[in-house]
Amino acid sequence: MKKKIGVKISGTGSYFPKKVLTNVDLEKMVDTSDEWISARTGIKERRMSEKNEPTSELAFRASVEALKFANILPEQIDMILVATVTPDMLFPSTACFLQAKLNIPSVPAFDLLASCSGFIYGISIARAFIESGLYKRILLVGADELTKITDWTDRNTCVLFGDGAGAMILSASYETDNILSVFLGADGSYSNSLFLPAGGTSNPATIDTVNKKLHTIKMHGKEVFRVAVPKMVLAAKKALEFSEKTLENIKLFIPHQANMRIIEAVARKMGISMDKVFVNIHKTGNVSSATTITALDEAIKIGRLQNGDIVELVAFGGGFTWGAAVIRI
Numbered sequence: 294m295k296k297k298i299g300v301k302i303s304g305t306g307s308y309f310p311k312k313v314l315t316n317v318d319l320e321k322m323v324d325t326s327d328e329w330i331s332a333r334t335g336i337k338e339r340r341m342s343e344k345n346e347p348t349s350e351l352a353f354r355a356s357v358e359a360l361k362f363a364n365i366l367p368e369q370i371d372m373i374l375v376a377t378v379t380p381d382m383l384f385p386s387t388a389c390f391l392q393a394k395l396n397i398p399s400v401p402a403f404d405l406l407a408s409c410s411g412f413i414y415g416i417s418i419a420r421a422f423i424e425s426g427l428y429k430r431i432l433l434v435g436a437d438e439l440t441k442i443t444d445w446t447d448r449n450t451c452v453l454f455g456d457g458a459g460a461m462i463l464s465a466s467y468e469t470d471n472i473l474s475v476f477l478g479a480d481g482s483y484s485n486s487l488f489l490p491a492g493g494t495s496n497p498a499t500i501d502t503v504n505k506k507l508h509t510i511k512m513h514g515k516e517v518f519r520v521a522v523p524k525m526v527l528a529a530k531k532a533l534e535f536s537e538k539t540l541e542n543i544k545l546f547i548p549h550q551a552n553m554r555i556i557e558a559v560a561r562k563m564g565i566s567m568d569k570v571f572v573n574i575h576k577t578g579n580v581s582s583a584t585t586i587t588a589l590d591e592a593i594k595i596g597r598l599q600n601g602d603i604v605e606l607v608a609f610g611g612g613f614t615w616g617a618a619v620i621r622i
């Protein structure tokens with residue numbers, strides 16, 4: 294009988310731009326306060342990319358780190374997948390820009406858009422490609438520059454987001470299988486709850502769309518909050534069930550870093566104590582597709598995870614979309 298192909302996580306990497314925007318900086322831009330932002334979101338500061346530093350640049354830097362970590366050369370990668378809501382351009386894909394930067398022509402490259410759940414969707418896609426035997430080493434990146442689609446006069450949204458990128462290399466293996474389970478979901482009836490109204494085919498860019506600031510994030514914050522908590526709990530429970538593991542087996546729970554209150558509510562409803570929950574939102578803000586992978590990478594780098602540890606990632610985002618994955622490091 295043919296042996297089943299498993300997936301090994303060969304390495305991770307991350308990159309955040311140098312420039313820091315603190316809550317105190319924001320106090321000078323809109324009617325807000327460090328106290329309000331900290332209490333309502335848990336965010337203290339976020340990173341901001343430069344004008345000449347597109348999403349593919351952050352993706353490139355995170356990828357180089359992941360390749361180094363994995364001890365793999367760029368030419369050993371046979372597919373590139375980038376999860377993003379802030380591509381360099383509407384087309385071609387950010388994955389193609391990344392491919393050119395990595396100088397690995399001919400390798401298939403494409404973007405996927407599942408908002409803040411994009412990286413979890415990406416794990417599922419990469420796993421399916423590897424298990425099918427079609428590809429052997431996939432570079433999966435979650436990269437976003439939300440500060441470039443932010444309305445800096447809207448205090449409801451501008452305090453929440455930041456820029457960053459994380460990368461993971463997933464390789465075919467007959468010895469191990471590190472992706473224990475993935476669960477995905479979406480509900481398109483909420484598409485107007487967290488969105489960017491213009492620039493696509495339903496509302497192409499005009500002077501009017503620019504004047505009305507329709508090229509920036511619009512969000513019904515309370516609705517996002519209300520739906521995010523039960524959907525993240527559902528996804529986390531389902532992925533755990535499919536992995537045939539229990540909470541006791543999970544070394545670290547890594548939720549999407551959107552809001553500290555959402556993270557705490559999900560942990561409470563799951564019955565997970567906060568010392569098992571990884572949080573870095575205070576220094577990153579919400580970096581959308583990049584949150585779970587950059588948090589995972591940080592947890593590995595600072596020694597909170599060791600080889601063999603089991604981790605659960607869970608995310609929620611515009612669409613609405615949600616997903617969770619149980620993986621072994």
Ligand SMILES: CC(C)(COP(=O)(O)OP(=O)(O)OC[C@H]1O[C@@H](n2cnc3c(N)ncnc32)[C@H](O)[C@@H]1OP(=O)(O)O)[C@@H](O)C(=O)NCCC(=O)NCCS
Pocket residue numbers: 324325326329330333334409448449450452453512513514515517518551552555579609610611
């Ligand atoms: C955005 C969010 C922090 C707002 O918190 P909230 O408790 O719902 O706050 P409200 O929207 O009820 O606003 C309460 C008051 O604070 C004000 N406010 C909003 N943003 C503010 C800010 N940055 N600084 C100060 N006051 C602010 C509001 O205008 C409102 O004032 P009002 O009562 O005079 O009208 C919260 O809804 C949230 O986190 N939602 C989820 C957002 C998210 O995670 N999105 C990404 C998901 S992937």
